[in-house]
Amino acid sequence: MDLSISSPFRGAFPAPTSTFILNPKSRCSHSLNFFKHRNSYSKNPLFSRQKIPIRAQVSDPAVDDGFVIDDVPHLTDFLPDLPSYPNPLQNSQAYAIVKQTFVRPEDVVAQKIVVQKDSSRGEHFRRAGPCEKVYFKSEEVRACIVTCGGLCPGINTVIREIVCGLNYMYGVDDILGIQGGYRGFYSKNTLILTPKVVNDIHKRGGTFLLTSRGGHDTQKIVDNIQDRGINQVYIIGGDGTQRGASRIYEEVEKRGLKVAVAGIPKTIDNDIAVIDKSFGFDTAVEEAQRAINAAHVEVESVENGIGIVKLMGRYSGFIAMFATLASRDVDCCLIPESPFYLEGKGGLFEFIEERLKENGHIVIVVAEGAGQEYLAQSMQGIDEKDASGNRLLLDVGLWLTQNIKDHFTKERKMAINMKYIDPTYMIRAIPSNASDNIYCTLLAQSAVHGAMAGYTGFTV
Numbered sequence: 001m002d003l004s005i006s007s008p009f010r011g012a013f014p015a016p017t018s019t020f021i022l023n024p025k026s027r028c029s030h031s032l033n034f035f036k037h038r039n040s041y042s043k044n045p046l047f048s049r050q051k052i053p054i055r056a057q058v059s060d061p062a063v064d065d066g067f068v069i070d071d072v073p074h075l076t077d078f079l080p081d082l083p084s085y086p087n088p089l090q091n092s093q094a095y096a097i098v099k100q101t102f103v104r105p106e107d108v109v110a111q112k113i114v115v116q117k118d119s120s121r122g123e124h125f126r127r128a129g130p131c132e133k134v135y136f137k138s139e140e141v142r143a144c145i146v147t148c149g150g151l152c153p154g155i156n157t158v159i160r161e162i163v164c165g166l167n168y169m170y171g172v173d174d175i176l177g178i179q180g181g182y183r184g185f186y187s188k189n190t191l192i193l194t195p196k197v198v199n200d201i202h203k204r205g206g207t208f209l210l211t212s213r214g215g216h217d218t219q220k221i222v223d224n225i226q227d228r229g230i231n232q233v234y235i236i237g238g239d240g241t242q243r244g245a246s247r248i249y250e251e252v253e254k255r256g257l258k259v260a261v262a263g264i265p266k267t268i269d270n271d272i273a274v275i276d277k278s279f280g281f282d283t284a285v286e287e288a289q290r291a292i293n294a295a296h297v298e299v300e301s302v303e304n305g306i307g308i309v310k311l312m313g314r315y316s317g318f319i320a321m322f323a324t325l326a327s328r329d330v331d332c333c334l335i336p337e338s339p340f341y342l343e344g345k346g347g348l349f350e351f352i353e354e355r356l357k358e359n360g361h362i363v364i365v366v367a368e369g370a371g372q373e374y375l376a377q378s379m380q381g382i383d384e385k386d387a388s389g390n391r392l393l394l395d396v397g398l399w400l401t402q403n404i405k406d407h408f409t410k411e412r413k414m415a416i417n418m419k420y421i422d423p424t425y426m427i428r429a430i431p432s433n434a435s436d437n438i439y440c441t442l443l444a445q446s447a448v449h450g451a452m453a454g455y456t457g458f459t460v
Contacts, residue, residue, distance in 0.1 A: 066119075066120020067120075067121040067124065068121075068122065068123045068124065069108055069123075069125070070123055070124070070125055070126075071126065072126055072455055073249070073253070073456050073457040074454050074456065075135055075260060075454040075455075076454060077253075078253050078256055079256065079258055082135055082258065083135075084133040084134065084135050085133065085134050085135070085136075085137060086133065086134075087102070087130060087131060087132055087133060087134050087452075088134075088138060088169075088170060088171060089169060089170075090132070092169075095169065098130050101129065101130070102129070102131060103127050103129040103130065104132075108125060108127060109125055109127050110122065110123075110124050111123040111124065111274075128449060128450055129446065129449055130169075130449045130453075131449065131452075133453070134170075134452045134453055134454070135452070135453065135454030136232070136260075136451075136452055136454075138170050138171035141166070141170070141172040141174060141232055141452075142174045142175075142176070142229050143162075143166055143174065143175045143176070143230070143231075143233075143234065144175070144178050144190075144225075144228075144232070144233055144234070145159055145162055145176070145177050145178065145193065145209065145234045146177075146209065146233075146234070146235055146236065147207040147209045147210075147236045147237065147266075148182055148211055148212065148213070148235070148244070149181075149213055149238045149240065149241050150211075150213075150238070150268065150428070151205070151206055151207065151211065151268075151425075151428050151429055152266050152268045152278075152279065152280035152428055153268075153280035153283035153284060153428060153430055153432040153436055154279040154280040154432035154436045154437065154440040155208075155236060155266065155280075156198075156203075156204055156205075156206070156207060156208050156431075157202040157436070157437050157440035157444070158264055158440045158443060159177070159193075159209060159444075160198040160199075160201055160202050161440060161441045161443075161445055162175075162234050162445075162447065163175050163193045163194065163195060163197075163198045164195050164198070165444060165448040165449075166232075166448055167194070168195070170448070170452055173194075175192070175194070176190050176192065176193065176230070177190065177192075177193045177208070177209045178190060178209065179209050179210045180209075180210045180211070180212050181211050181212035181214075182212070182214075182217070182221060182241075182244060183212055183214075184210075185220065186223075188224075189210075202431065202432070202437060202440075203431055205429045205430045205431050206429060207236075213240075216244040216247075218247045218248060218251050219251070222252060222255065225252070225257075225259060226257060231257075231258055231260065232259070232260045232262070232452075233245075233248065233259060233260070233261045234262050234264065234448075234451070235248075235262070235263045235264070236263075236264045236266050237263070237264075237265075238265065238266050238272075239267070241263075241266070242263050242265060242459060245261055245263045245459075249456060249457035250457075253457075259456070260450075260451040260454065260455065260456040261456050262448075262450055262455075262456070262460070263447075263458065263460070264279075264443050264444065264447055264460055265459050266279065266280070268281065268312055268427075268428045269312060269313050269314060269315070269316050269319065270316070270318040270319065271315060271318065277439075279436055279443060280428065280432055280436055281319070281322075282433060282439075283427075283431075283433045283436045284319055284427045284428055285319060285323050285326060286326075286433055287426065287427040287430055288309075288319060288423065289323060289327055291309050291311075291421045291426075292323060292324075292329060292330060292363065293327070293329070294421060295307030295363050295419055295421050296329040296363050298419040299361035299363060299417070299419055300361055302417040303360060303415070304356050304361070304414065304415060304416045304417060305361040305362070305416075305417045306352065306356075306362055306364070306404060306416055306417065306418050306419070307361070307362070307363045307364065307421070308397060308400060308404075308418070308419070308420045309363070309364070309421045310365075310366050310367075310368060310395075310396065310397030310420075310421075310422045311366070311367055311368070311424070312367070312368055312424055312427065313335065313367030313368055313370075314368060314369045315336055315369050316337065316367075316369070317333070317337055317338075317367040319367065319427070320333055320334070320365050320366065320370075321335055323365060324365050329363055330364070331355050331359075331362045331363050331364065332348070332362070332363075332364045332365070333364075333365045333366075334348075334364065334370040334400075335367045335370055336367055336369035336370050336372070340370070342403060349408075352404065352408075353408075353412070353414075356414075364400075366397060368393050368395075368396060369393060369396075370396055371396045371399070371400065372394065372396065374399070375394040375395075375399050376394070398420070404416075444460075446460040
């Protein structure tokens with residue numbers, strides 16, 4: 001990725017300028033707008049494909065070759081008399097270089113990086129980064145940060161860099177941490193955040209602010225935002241969390257409040273539409289190698305060893321697939337996107353038997369969402385959901401292990417050695433690696449730049 005990031009230490013690097021924004025309503029019916037990375041072209045059916053809210057199309061027929069900008073909300077859309085101020089970065093000796101990299105209103109990035117000669121120019125998105133004008137004075141900002149949903153490596157880095165970005169770059173001193181997810185807004189669980197408080201939290205896994213699923217009550221949350229005088233809200237979370245953030249933005253707009261709502265998308269599964277990858281994904285793939293390596297050592301050391309490693313991946317198999325490709329020791333990878341069957345010609349049982357004859361062992365990686373249709377048939381009536389509305393998955397790893405055992409020991413009369421490893425939560429409960437730390441810094445500081453510039457209802 002062609003990225004330039006700003007350091008939490010003053011003056012070390014220019015601020016992030018290579019991400020951009022996508023309107024939520026044009027691409028996801030319930031999500032916020034996306035600040036998208038320059039070279040991304042990935043799509044995922046996680047979000048619906050509704051068109052068309054805020055779209056700017058070139059009006060000159062002579063140059064209209066299908067150039068379309070997916071625009072994003074701004075506070076001046078519903079507060080037209082809002083004054084602007086010079087960005088304090090341009091008068092800072094530490095950040096003097098930033099003046100050369102201010103993002104202009106006309107700066108856009110193409111959605112597609114692979115096009116044909118005769119194709120239209122297509123959709124473009126607003127570029128993120130520090131702007132020449134801001135719509136908040138440093139002393140008037142009261143920001144808050146909240147984390148919701150499941151854990152992911154890098155959450156604490158994002159929290160840290162939002163705090164440091166606001167304080168070091170924009171001189172903001174009033175920053176609150178909302179504890180325990182959305183419920184924390186109206187249960188008044190709050191921490192005062194300063195660079196000193198968050199200094200070392202990036203070295204820990206989990207979330208410094210605690211988290212929870214569910215608990216979203218738009219009216220209560222916005223009432224609390226209004227009562228506390230909060231005017232910048234940074235929300236770190238996944239699909240359900242961003243739907244909630246979108247509702248907060250809509251209620252803020254309805255009430256005419258000067259409140260910028262910024263989202264930082266979070267999912268360990270790497271299945272968010274449009275963006276290149278989600279933070280923490282690299283770390284999770286790296287940690288998954290330990291489990292795969294252990295399985296490989298175990299099955300190599302016995303006769304007819306069959307190792308099964310279950311990894312996270314509710315609706316997509318990115319972690320399982322990337323961990324498999326990185327390991328080079330995996331014989332078979334089962335993911336939700338690619339249905340499989342057990343018996344018959346070309347089935348999993350046949351493949352396992354052939355591989356045992358050839359190598360004497362086999363390693364299988366399975367994503368947690370794979371094969372759920374088979375489990376649903378064998379365990380009818382189980383359809384539970386968590387507090388976020390996500391369907392609780394049945395344990396495909398245990399189901400697969402038992403079926404393989406039954407087939408080879410009872411039907412094929414073969415002696416096998418089964419080794420089942422489930423590192424599901426281990427791969428997400430660790431600190432982020434160097435790559436993800438840099439990425440989290442970019443995301444966090446891009447969110448800060450966007451909010452200070454008056455954008456709202458977006459994610460980075």
